[in-house]
Amino acid sequence: MQSYLMVKGVLLDVSGVLLDGDTVLPGAAQCIVSLESAGLPVRLVTNTTRQSKRQLAQHLRSHGIEVEMHRLFAPAAAACAWLKKNGYAPHLLVHPDLEEDFAECSTSGPCAVVVGDAAQAFGYDSLNAAFRKLQKGAPFLALARNRAFKDHDGLLSLDAGAFVEALEYAAGTKAILFGKPSRDFFTAAVESMGCHPHDVAMVGDDVESDVAGALRAGIGAGILVRTGKYRAGDERQVEPRPTAIVASIEEATQLILRMSANGD
Incomplete structure (x- = not known):
């Protein structure tokens, strides 16, 4: 990541980042707690349209991922x-x-x-x-x-x-x-946190909609996780390229926490 970036807010994709179908990915339930305990507001931004917002929130809670409705953007x-x-x-x-x-x-x-x-x-x-x-x-x-x-x-x-x-x-x-990679969609989520887009990190498994889309919308960092729909070589298919590529939401969380602490 760029050394001048200090993360002050986080956007997380749901499918492929927190959940893999009906399976919660390792570290997903703890990641929001860890980020918010460090003073970082978190919003979940999803393109999932096979569930209502209410059903999606219930699905997340059933897997131990606590989310209030105002933090979920669909x-x-x-x-x-x-x-x-x-x-x-x-x-x-x-x-x-x-x-x-x-x-x-x-x-x-x-x-x-x-x-x-x-x-x-x-x-x-x-x-x-x-x-x-x-x-x-x-x-x-x-x-x-x-x-x-x-x-x-x-x-x-x-x-x-x-x-x-x-x-x-x-x-x-x-x-x-209306969903990712719409600039307006990202902007609405960022504004709800009271952040500037450049001070926000987006974590996703879709290099096109989640990561490149966020970067084109002015988000400061686009972190690609190698879970969910990720396939080897995805990061070479788009511009702008991901800011960082990590194995999982656990690694993404640790990277963001370091970025919030000292901007490294």
């Missing part, structure tokens, strides 16, 4: 705020478990197409229905555009990005992105 809340501000009702192409996060959105008026990782709900009929609304001029809201995620069988599976790009191509439009 794309659905930002999309809901946009819908309310601009007077749109959502046409949802999302996982059924995520629908509760849109329960308070308007059901009348012009619609905007909202796409997340819909899993088995992705099919020709559902994609074509979204396409037809986009053709008629509906705004396109993408909750994430990750290429892949590590599935329960340990292999990579298609994430929402492939479907977002397919709809963009077919409809000749561009989606508004």
